[in-house]
Amino acid sequence: MFAKSLTSLSILAVALSLPYQALGHAIITPAIGITGTPVRADAVRVSSTVPCGNGVDVASAIPGSAAAQAAGNAFNVTITNFNGGVDGSTEIVSTLVDPSGTGASFTGGSATITTNGVEAPATTGSVPIAGTLPDGTVCTGGNDGASCLVSFATAGGFGNCVLISQADSA
Template sequence: AALCLGFALQAHAHAAISPALGVKGTPVRNDAQRPQKNSECGNIDIAKNFDSSTAVQAAANGSFVATITNFNGGIDGSRQVTALVDPTGTGKSFVSADVLQNGDKNPNDNGSQQLVVQLPAGSTCAGGASKDKCLVSFTTAGGFGNCVVVQQAAAASGKGDSQSTAAAAA
């Protein structure tokens, strides 16, 4: 039984993006999900966790920074991601987002990297009680990932200058 449990844990999760939806503090291996179509946040209850999860602040130009941590090397622990954004925060209206700074596709070791993502031009985050949050689903090249809540600044327009982008990437 212990051997089966060990294999189940190994197959469960290999990279997570923080701050992760429904996770207090830094994500651990078991916090990563397997995002899929119609279940982009894995098995996390979006409605229950959306407003209570730590949100990443988007810059005025719509870019934001998140951190990916892998728990094993190789493609299985890939830190390279694709991103989808749901401006409603419900998990039902995802559209593609541009990853401006990505992680390593095939890392040799465990570690963390910053990701910089651009919300689609003209996006207005309207989710949550504050009506200014988006839900972002990340999926690694290895098929793991999770969702992150992003809070949009009141003046965000989806456009910005190079100083805002540089500040968001810093």
């Protein structure tokens, strides 16, 4: 009887913990398709097959989206995590660059992250991220015809796409 109760209790504990496995979210802003202050529900998981995130329609998300202004190829964005630990990681572990700014062709290499977050932050909050587009990158898309689309992925598996504008940068 005790063993059966212990097994049932173990199963219940695992079942109750499952919903909390997806609560660690992080979002990089200005994120395409997000207006105003991002919330936990705006954070999505990214992968090589969905570099801007599950359920993100890039073509309809770009119009009206703000871009981060580049100075030459250098840019600054902000990452916000909604819980501490690795699942809410603010560390960027990979980037993909689409010079066309459409999300159709992430063939522009990877951005170099020069100021990064941490793998497992102790608390929630926002931190700055700095990076540079690859040398020779010419951005030709976005709302201004001078933006690249950059996909960011965190150590926790979350991420999203951000427009980086080279308009009027020198």
